[in-house]
Amino acid sequence: MPDNYVQIDVKNIKDGFARCNMYTGGRCVQIVMQEADYKELIRDGFFIRDGKSKDSADVINTTKTYIPE
Numbered sequence: 001m002p003d004n005y006v007q008i009d010v011k012n013i014k015d016g017f018a019r020c021n022m023y024t025g026g027r028c029v030q031i032v033m034q035e036a037d038y039k040e041l042i043r044d045g046f047f048i049r050d051g052k053s054k055d056s057a058d059v060i061n062t063t064k065t066y067i068p069e
Contacts, residue, residue, distance in 0.1 A: 003026060004025065004068055005023070005024060005065050005066060006022065006023070006063075006065075006066045007022070007063055007064070008020050008023075008031070008047075008063045009021045009023070009061070009063075010051065010061040010062070011058070011059065013035055013051075013060065017034060018034075018035055018038035019032050020032070020033065046063060047061040047062065047063055048061070048064060
């Protein structure tokens, strides 16, 4: 994976917030967003799953891996 990419995994949703891991440049940074914003991003197609169940990596939802050209 190149150093200049971004991917976000949603780990859990609790108390109105989506807790996420953002991967970029070989680093993992924890971020939090309001659940309402997260739901809007699902509708916009930013996240690629419906967000209703976890996968084998314990992730509720994820983005595509964004790599600048």
